[in-house]
Amino acid sequence: MTNRRAVVGLDVGGTKTACGLFLDNGEALYHKTVPTSQESPAASIGQIASLIDEAIAASPKDVVVAGAGVIVPGWVNHKAHTVWAPNIEGWDHLPLRQMLEKQIPLPLILESDRCGYVKGEAWLGAARGLHDVVFLAVGTGIGAGIMIDGQVVHGHDDLAGAVGWLALNPSFQGAYRQMGCFEAEASGNSIGRKGSSIFGGEAGAARRVFEAADAGDLCAQGILEEVVAYLGMGVANLVSTLNPEMVVLGGGVFQSGSSLIEGIRRECVRWAQPFAAERVRIELSLLGEQAGLLGAARIALDNV
Amino acid sequence: MTNRRAVVGLDVGGTKTACGLFLDNGEALYHKTVPTSQESPAASIGQIASLIDEAIAASPKDVVVAGAGVIVPGWVNHKAHTVWAPNIEGWDHLPLRQMLEKQIPLPLILESDRCGYVKGEAWLGAARGLHDVVFLAVGTGIGAGIMIDGQVVHGHDDLAGAVGWLALNPSFQGAYRQMGCFEAEASGNSIGRKGSSIFGGEAGAARRVFEAADAGDLCAQGILEEVVAYLGMGVANLVSTLNPEMVVLGGGVFQSGSSLIEGIRRECVRWAQPFAAERVRIELSLLGEQAGLLGAARIALDNV
Numbered sequence: 373m374t375n376r377r378a379v380v381g382l383d384v385g386g387t388k389t390a391c392g393l394f395l396d397n398g399e400a401l402y403h404k405t406v407p408t409s410q411e412s413p414a415a416s417i418g419q420i421a422s423l424i425d426e427a428i429a430a431s432p433k434d435v436v437v438a439g440a441g442v443i444v445p446g447w448v449n450h451k452a453h454t455v456w457a458p459n460i461e462g463w464d465h466l467p468l469r470q471m472l473e474k475q476i477p478l479p480l481i482l483e484s485d486r487c488g489y490v491k492g493e494a495w496l497g498a499a500r501g502l503h504d505v506v507f508l509a510v511g512t513g514i515g516a517g518i519m520i521d522g523q524v525v526h527g528h529d530d531l532a533g534a535v536g537w538l539a540l541n542p543s544f545q546g547a548y549r550q551m552g553c554f555e556a557e558a559s560g561n562s563i564g565r566k567g568s569s570i571f572g573g574e575a576g577a578a579r580r581v582f583e584a585a586d587a588g589d590l591c592a593q594g595i596l597e598e599v600v601a602y603l604g605m606g607v608a609n610l611v612s613t614l615n616p617e618m619v620v621l622g623g624g625v626f627q628s629g630s631s632l633i634e635g636i637r638r639e640c641v642r643w644a645q646p647f648a649a650e651r652v653r654i655e656l657s658l659l660g661e662q663a664g665l666l667g668a669a670r671i672a673l674d675n676v
Numbered sequence: 677m678t679n680r681r682a683v684v685g686l687d688v689g690g691t692k693t694a695c696g697l698f699l700d701n702g703e704a705l706y707h708k709t710v711p712t713s714q715e716s717p718a719a720s721i722g723q724i725a726s727l728i729d730e731a732i733a734a735s736p737k738d739v740v741v742a743g744a745g746v747i748v749p750g751w752v753n754h755k756a757h758t759v760w761a762p763n764i765e766g767w768d769h770l771p772l773r774q775m776l777e778k779q780i781p782l783p784l785i786l787e788s789d790r791c792g793y794v795k796g797e798a799w800l801g802a803a804r805g806l807h808d809v810v811f812l813a814v815g816t817g818i819g820a821g822i823m824i825d826g827q828v829v830h831g832h833d834d835l836a837g838a839v840g841w842l843a844l845n846p847s848f849q850g851a852y853r854q855m856g857c858f859e860a861e862a863s864g865n866s867i868g869r870k871g872s873s874i875f876g877g878e879a880g881a882a883r884r885v886f887e888a889a890d891a892g893d894l895c896a897q898g899i900l901e902e903v904v905a906y907l908g909m910g911v912a913n914l915v916s917t918l919n920p921e922m923v924v925l926g927g928g929v930f931q932s933g934s935s936l937i938e939g940i941r942r943e944c945v946r947w948a949q950p951f952a953a954e955r956v957r958i959e960l961s962l963l964g965e966q967a968g969l970l971g972a973a974r975i976a977l978d979n980v
Contacts, residue, residue, distance in 0.1 A: 504831060526919075528808040528955065541845065552947075648838060
């Protein structure tokens with residue numbers, strides 16, 4: 373009897389952490405999601421190690437667990453061997469890989485969440501089998517995973533895909549300084565902020581803008597029109613620069629706002645290099661919240 | 677005695693064509709520049725073949741000419757095996773490589789001029805030895821050569837780097853439709869056009885704007901300030917998206933306007949992802965008009 377090969381994928385987020393055990397065809401053998409530990413780096417690292425141990429323990433007898441892939445919501449600096457993730461307590465240039473390796477009996481690879489998203493979608497999602505793909509994640513913030521010729525682009529300091537900082541409006545505004553122009557104009561948080569004067573602020577404000585627009589509120593519709601204009605410009609810039617086969621749209625904003633895609637396609641045609649715009653497909657994520665977890669598994673498979 | 681290896685490099689432009697014979701250390705053994713033939717595709721292809729023949733004939737006895745690299749001012753579609761170059765008569769989806777190969781006794785490779793520029797600068801120019809480099813060419817038009825991990829990025833349809841189409845101003849204007857927003861705001865032609873109401877139009881208008889600004893003309897200075905703002909946004913977008921080690925600025929505008937670089941660096945810091953902006957070096961082309969020719973030679977060397 374031949375053993376089957378599996379890997380552990382782990383998607384660490386600011387609020388929850390998902391862990392799964394996957395065969396190399398993508399089949400899930402085990403899955404668990406927990407709230408992300410925010411007490412201390414030791415606690416969050418211990419949590420990751422425990423989740424990996426549990427996944428290994430849950431593997432069937434004929435399965436060999438060959439490695440683990442962990443994606444994190446921040447900057448995985450492969451040269452400095454550190455991780456910076458502002459949404460997780462104490463992950464401030466933390467030598468995460470070194471600290472985890474001591475506790476884990478598997479080959480380990482770390483990547484940023486946006487690398488995971490594009491790997492996941494290109495493996496089993498909307499971009500299945502494609503080699504030139506951009507995943508544009510529009511949630512609390514904005515970032516992109518970029519795949520060229522089948523390889524994820526890291527950039528010289530592992531910062532590639534920081535497209536929340538795309539400059540899209542020559543009239544510089546204060547909010548751009550904190551998060552970049554594109555993110556200040558079109559992220560979920562920014563939709564909430566743009567709507568807060570009308571719908572009240574705080575959590576869920578973006579969703580309330582979408583709901584109001586659906587119900588015919590002209591002000592909410594105006595906010596979303598502006599957001600679509602910026603999303604179209606951002607997508608167009610990725611299309612003109614990289615000439616991908618597909619741009620996959622994912623993240624929380626598209627869970628509420630899947631209807632935005634038609635407007636984004638139209639704006640992309642208006643702005644982007646015409647042949648590149650004609651050739652590219654712009655699609656919603658198929659994997660949704662699973663994109664990162666499957667991407668982490670794919671990264672682990674590519675590493676072992 | 678060991679033979680030395682050389683290649684022919686050929687940089688075909690809309691007005692002139694340069695041809696050189698280069699050793700694999702970059703040393704030039706022969707060089708010739710002629711006005712580009714514009715009579716017909718047969719004539720321009722014959723001209724290229726003749727130039728390559730002459731370069732081979734001019735090679736010293738101990739030199740083996742191993743291949744030729746040709747860069748062209750347009751779209752080299754590697755999948756369709758065609759070239760589209762609007763500035764050369766009849767190069768309208770022309771099967772250039774197939775037509776040239778019949779006339780040339782060497783392995784031949786075609787690339788776009790912007791691929792050539794970045795290869796040249798990364799070989800022997802400002803970005804010598806670097807692996808993550810963007811060459812931003814700002815002349816008549818705007819385009820970028822992108823190198824990631826030492827490989828030139830082509831995109832799925834060989835259109836990557838069409839950054840003249842970057843969307844940088846949400847207020848869409850008619851001129852953007854023809855050439856893209858970035859090109860309409862910041863190319864040499866556009867500087868000339870912006871200055872034409874003041875300095876008269878036509879050829880050399882961009883240079884006259886630079887001269888007037890140098891002489892203290894406030895209106896010309898205002899035009900260049902706006903141009904620098906757009907160039908800074910464009911560079912920032914490449915930095916945030918790709919996180920290169922260096923952005924090399926080349927093309928005719930920087931031959932007149934080398935003083936623009938300080939403003940571009942300042943604007944890039946204002947707009948781009950802060951760590952990526954801190955890390956990137958923004959430098960003027962060292963090779964100038966030779967970047968393309970040396971890049972063509974480098975492409976040929978990599979191909980043989």
